[in-house]
Amino acid sequence: MPFPIQNPRLLLTPRHLPFPPNPISLPPKPFLRPLSSAPSPSPQTLDAIPSSSPPPPPSSSSSILSIRESLLSRRTKAAELAAEYLDRLRRAEPRVRSFLHVSDAAMREAEDVDRRVERGEEVGPLAGVLVGVKDNICTADMPSTGGSRILEGYRPAFDATAVRRLREAGAIVIGKTNLDEFGMGSTTERSGFQVTTNPWDSSRVPGGSSGGSAAAVSSRQCVASLGSDTGGSVRQPASFCGVVGLKPTYGRVSRFGLMAYASSLDVIGCFGSSVVDAAIILSAIAGHDRLDATSSKHEVPDYASLLVSLDFLDSKPLKGLKIGVIQETLGDGVDGGVISSVRSAASHLEQLGALVTEVSLPSFSLGLPAYYILASSEASSNLSRYDGVRYGKQAAAEELSFLYGDSRANGLGHEVKMRILMGTYALSAGYYDAYYKRAQQVRTLVKKNFNEALNEHDILITPGAPSAAYKIGEKTEDPLAMYAGDIMTVNVNLAGLPALVVPCGFVEGGAAGLPVGLQLIGSPFSEEKLLRVGHIFEQTLQDFRFVPPFLTES
């Protein structure tokens, strides 16, 4: 089965330049609209890159760019592409179980793209790109359950802003992906409907809560996907599944249409099989939204157009870049294989010219308990609306209190109820100061520590998770062990920072090893920098192929 994404560097065309360096390859068609404006004369604003190098066209192993190329050059039809993805989706689904709902409109939408291309109409930068959407993100034409039985069959009246923007950019939503109920979990085992498996080893979890979105991209059931990240729900499953996962700055992407778990921490993020794909998706979904008062008015750059192909970089493209390895993330409780993967990633970055030093974040270990208090507190409030009165499953009851009690008892899962109870407790009179207020103080401290570390370093790195994917059922009886797995990611949410996870290596496990992710953390709204470093890292990591073996077996 051919993959559109394999060997992607061969497909690269510097289409972004008004004067392509290699004019022989696929000259632009008259209707071809550049993905972005021409890059600035010296887009390598990373201090490391010598300004004398020629203006580099963006290039990467991008599936999205390949699709665009083949559609616009009319080598492929969107309908063929959709058929191919739908076929692969259906074949992988019995094994991976990443989707809760598959769109029945995808083919029709793809044919529509083809018609527009044929007519020479302009098509958006994501035309024909099949995107999976986490099921806690509202879609108007599909059910959106948040992975909860209490919303079984619920169909929202509107698209989430992020989904609307994807569609406006031409993307086709292929389906809704599985998750831990309302995002509460780190394994996708806590879905009210099904357990998603890890594409690298079906006896293992894909991570969570956006496990469905990560597994779907990993097994190429879709080109890219949306997830949500409250405490690591994009980055940890990206680590486990060997895909790129991006958690933008808090407020970078509108939360409108995302079923709230912990509003002050929730962010919509994305998955791709390459950094460029994540960058293109982010460009499409980022920006201020008048329906979300916490969305930022910070300008949205064209992230992908600023990415630099290795061909145009010298041998030390990261020269001068200061990278801090967070000491506390490479110690006790972290898998040895993960530590060595991250250490070799660090030396790899050093070889690329970066100045890598260790940095200590004294508040690091405080973040986890503070996170679970704040997230649970907000969740206890955000989930009050699931009462069975206006929508969702309503229990038959004679009295109001039973209607509430039974609807929630039957509709909500164990983990969700546990967090509602914890949050309710933390906010109760007499306990507020000891828990909620204290956790807020810790949050302030975590922010301060990150600020200090980011004043001295351009980027901080940590593992994406303390271990590779573990076995299904391994931690279901021990919630604290599962919570401990979020240690690498929760602090970033507390501080509202952007972070990117890129696959950086493997540890032993499964048939072909298990992927390990490297987390890059930056200052607020420094996604651009993270994506560029991630992109350079990704391109120079030629020894690894992050495609699950089952895809090439068949």
Add this chain to the structure above:
Amino acid sequence: MALIVFRGGFRTNHLLLRRTFLFSARRDSSLLCTIQQHHQRSRYNVRAESLQATESKTSSKSIQMATKELVEKKTRGYEAIIGIETHVQLSTITKAFCSCPYTYGSQPNTTICPICMGLPGTLPVLNSKVVEFAVRLGLALNCELSVASKFDRKQYFYPDLPKGYQISQFDIPIARKGYVDVDLPVEFGGGHRRFGITRVHMEEDAGKLLHSESESYSQVDLNRAGVPLLEIVSEPDMRSGIEAAEYAAELQRLVRYLGVSNGNMQEGSLRCDVNVSVRPIGQLEFGTKVEIKNMNSFSAMNRAIDYEISRQIQLHNKGQVDQIVQETRLWDEGTQKTFTMRKKEGLADYRYFPEPDLPEVVLTKDFIDQIRQSLPELPEEKRRRYENLGLSMQDVLFLANDSSVADFFDATLENGADVKLAANWIMGDIAAYMKNEKLSINELKLTPQELSELIASIKNGTISGKIGKEILTELISKGGTVKQLIEEKDLVQIVDPAAIEALVDKVIAANPKQLQQYRAGKTKLQGFFAGQVMKESKGKANPVLLNKILAEKLNCPS
């Protein structure tokens, strides 16, 4: 069906209803009302005879005394402590956190959207008008404004609360530490009071439950969910029902003057929850407080509170203080009593925490200054100004009660009218007309310009007071100018003695029998002759001249 009919009624009569409400402050309060109507009528009668208003204060004084004595007698040895929480529904075009409109009386669930329904994934976005209105009221209540305030979530389950929490303000309200000045009605002994305002905060309203009468179900109407409210909490500064009612009436005036709410109690745009406790005079700590709800007029507030005070005092007197418990009582208009709605079982824990979906509200100095400069003259300032014009407190309170009446009055004065005469016309014939026709002063065809013209025409003798009243009715209902009406209808007063004499001669000649009787001693027939002459002159004869000439003619046969 009933609902639809109801709504239809509202639609067609919308304007009419609104007009009615303009006077609701007075109309509602039947206690106030009885007395005031009495005053107005007597004043009206007095003016009907002559336009010199002579107020008979004797009757009102006796009522005052009676009321005061009654209250004093009842509360002897005890002191009531009253604090009030008032919810004012803001008349913004859209709701607090979404772009739905809100119109009272709309068909259930027609002014709702995913946001105010609390559908999954929706987020609140603050309507900036709510902040503006809160600042307006905060300034008008002489409050300190919080330069940075925030929203919090107040959490409880109820079917009319779609999100399971109400967005409110908890520990940092937008305004606090203010006060309001009130003039008590003359018939209640008068007097000026200053009541403290603890805080003003912004929040959203909940929906409504429609309980089925025959069946065992309730329906949820979310039209009102998310409508912006300001909650105003007073200091426990009130001591009697009338003080509390006047405090609430002043808040109503304020929100109407400021244009932030229609302040309508029947529609629930102004809702007061009253806390009442009683303690022996001299005791420092407060007694157990009881909350009273369900009073939909100021008069009801007054009566409910006075009832509750005497109920509590009775329990004190009977040595049953322990039967005063912390509870919510409802006022029942039928029995004129309060009764227990629910006892408070411990303190409700609303688990407030900062609303993470909304950024904090930061007020800039410019914003506050701009609003401060745009504030209208407030009721208290207006009352002091009118008082300085030499008007009686009764007049002052009437004129300043409604800003549009006050504006009309002021405009009439600007056109040069005499203060007292303008006040009398407005409070007499014009107010009576407005009341009967259920119109607001702005809906009358009469302009302040013409009222001052009318007053001037009477004063300079162009027309008589009687003709003046006729013209006024015409001006109010049909419009036009005084000059034009006088000319059209040839209403200029006849002051020429020769002309009047001619009329008198004519009437005397036409009634020889009556003349004979008069001259035979039946002198009260002069009235008959005067009436006939007036009729002959179509009411235009100057009555003083007429009577003078008539008397001469009757008594001195020529």
